[in-house]
Each structure stands twice: as C-alpha cells, then as structure tokens.
Amino acid sequence: MSRSAGSSILNDMVSVCHRLAQRGMVSATDGNISVRTESGTIFATRSSVHKGDVTINDIVEVDRTGKLISGTGKPSTELKMHLFIYEQRPDVNAVVHAHPTVATAFAASGQALDNPVFPEVLVMLGIIPLAPYATPSTDEVPESIRPFVHEHNALLLANHGAVTYAQDLQQAYFAMEKLEHAAQIILFARMLGGERSLTNNQIQKLIDVSEQSYGKKVQFTTGEHHQKSAAFTEDDVYEIIKRVLQRLEDA
Numbered sequence: 001m002s003r004s005a006g007s008s009i010l011n012d013m014v015s016v017c018h019r020l021a022q023r024g025m026v027s028a029t030d031g032n033i034s035v036r037t038e039s040g041t042i043f044a045t046r047s048s049v050h051k052g053d054v055t056i057n058d059i060v061e062v063d064r065t066g067k068l069i070s071g072t073g074k075p076s077t078e079l080k081m082h083l084f085i086y087e088q089r090p091d092v093n094a095v096v097h098a099h100p101t102v103a104t105a106f107a108a109s110g111q112a113l114d115n116p117v118f119p120e121v122l123v124m125l126g127i128i129p130l131a132p133y134a135t136p137s138t139d140e141v142p143e144s145i146r147p148f149v150h151e152h153n154a155l156l157l158a159n160h161g162a163v164t165y166a167q168d169l170q171q172a173y174f175a176m177e178k179l180e181h182a183a184q185i186i187l188f189a190r191m192l193g194g195e196r197s198l199t200n201n202q203i204q205k206l207i208d209v210s211e212q213s214y215g216k217k218v219q220f221t222t223g224e225h226h227q228k229s230a231a232f233t234e235d236d237v238y239e240i241i242k243r244v245l246q247r248l249e250d251a
Helices: 007-022 079-088 101-108 119-124 140-145 169-191 200-214 234-250
Strands: 032-036 042-045 059-062 068-070 094-098 154-157 161-166
Touching: 007 032, 007 042, 007 059, 007 094, 007 169, 032 079, 032 169, 042 079, 079 094, 079 140, 079 161, 094 169, 101 154, 101 161, 101 169, 119 169, 119 200, 140 154, 154 169, 161 169
Parallel strands: none
Antiparallel strands: 032 042, 032 094, 042 059, 059 068, 094 161, 154 161
C-alpha cells in the first residue's frame, strides 16, 4: 500500500502513539505499535523516537518478513513480536506494545491478571496471562508468547510490559487502556483486603449474555483454576502508588 493511500492509517497511528505517551503508558522511546494493511504490508513505528513526538515520518512500512518497503529509519526492535502475532492470528490487524506502570508492576512481580474480577474486562480481553521473560528484540519474545497468542488478546510480558492486539487499531489501543485500568483497580483492591472473583455461575451468565447480545465469545472457561496471586508488601504498595500518582501528575 502506498503511503498516500494509507494516510488515514498513519494519522490514526500517530494519534494512538500520542495517547500512549499522554497517559504515561510509555517513557523515553519505549513502546511500539503496528497496523496490517489490506494489501498485507505492515506499518510500524520506527525505533528510537518518543511516542509523544511521533509524526507520520516516524512510521515505516515493511513486508511480512520485516523487509523495509517505505519510510526512513529502522523499524522498532520489537517488530519480531508484531510479525509473529500477525502470522499466528489472521484476524488481528493491529498490535500495541507498551509499558503501563501498574500492569508492568504485576508483570515484574510475576503475577498474571488472571482472576475473573471485572465483567467488562472478561468480555473485552478474557483473562490476561503472564508470558515468561524473554530478552527484548530477540526471537525469544515470539517464543515466549507462543503458548498464549491464539487464545488471548492481551498479555503481560514478564519484567517487560504488555502487548494487546485486535481487529483494528482503536480496539487494540482500548485493550491496552482497559488492561492498565484493571491493574490499577486490582492494586487498590488488594490494599483493601483483596479482589473478589466472580463465581462460576456469574461467569457463565456473562458468557451467555456476551454471546447472545454481542456475538462475542468470552475467552474463559468456568471452573478454570486460577492461582492466588501473592500479596504485595506495604513497601511494594507504597512505591507503586508513588509512581502511579507521579504519572497522573505528569500526564
């Protein structure tokens, strides 16, 4: 696809990059996003640019192997993860990778967001597993998400960040926003004694309503075992809250 023909996609990508930066879900030159076009090529943010400063000129076009087609600069170092997701998921046309503060804190502490707590999160994202640590920008990253990529649309990446993907860019971005919001609420809930999971009966009703009313299948099986997450220490909570409040002040 020519860059002029894809101008709408490019403008949407710039907007999403700016929103990620404004909401404090990336810092410095962290994070990357991509969109698969109708012709099968992929627009992706280039490396070494702050997402709050991204312009159309900071977006490159590559083929399905990662070979540069148009644009200047080097594609994001995490392009391998994006290409792997597109290869494994024909229904996915957009990928967002970021380092949202609280969600990444869960990932850094080895905790998945896999308790069924919020109806809207279950419907939109399903449960959110934790992929094992992989060295960024290497082939380890695609391999680390391989066990989860088909059944889940949002993943925590151990000691790294998070990735969400969807049919279009808006949905992929909203998934990242919802992921971070859920992580923040669960953190505060644990300060109040811990989150309360939905019951199997409540989950089954939610599955039925979602499929009947919205035609959307919830990626969750009632009775599925979820390991109790380890509690944060008071020092952990204090440090994380300081970071969250600082991010909110800076946003």
